Amino acid sequence: MKKIVEKIRNIDDKYKILFFRWWFSAAVCFFIAWGLSFGEQESTFELIFFLGLAMAIGNLFIFNPIISSVFDIKRRGKIANKKMSERTILEGVFYFLSECFKSMLAVYIVAWIYEGINLLINYIKQNPDNKIEFGIEPIMFGIIFTIIYLLLGLLWDLVIKLFDLIFRRKKNDVIQQEQETRSEA
Secondary structure (H helix, E strand, O other): OHHHHHHHOOOOOHHHHHHHHHHHHHHHHHHHHHHOOOHOOOOHHHHHHHHEEEEEEHHHHHHHHHHHHHHHEEOOEEEEEEHHHEEEEHHHHHHHHHHHHHHHHHHHHHHHEEEEEEEEHHHHHOOOOOOOOOOOOHHHHHHHHHHHHHHHHHHHHHHHHHHHHHHHHHHHHHHHHHHHHHOOO
16 A cells, blocks of 8 residues: 555656546536536537536636645746746736636537537437437546646647747847947947
């Protein structure tokens, strides 16, 4: 038993966070889709909206604060959770809106993946297009949501890095021009 506990302690934090994000998103899917029976309705709009809203609120107020207090989260080479208590109001609002957008978008993409899987299964089995063979269930939803959420986070980090490179290059060009004008004078 001690060996198992030691192996779990030696696992990198990012893998532990991925596991907990999968578990958390599967739990939210279970309570929203099955517990509130949004998964049984004909229209998927309510399911996608309320599941995305629940994921956003859960990530903002439950998952992210707990994970940031337990693990060191590294983004762009820096520990990101050290700054959570040092944010300005504008940064907090931007963080809140971006987290809501990212969670809602991830749930929307997951819904499209489920739709694509169902269309593919219906095409192979020659069923009508509106038949649902692969319904929403928490384990697969958690896996797909975690992958999409991770990819959206990586995409966002890439955008930030590109903007940083562009603005740093412009700043360095301005500094270089100022030095050249001073040396000419």
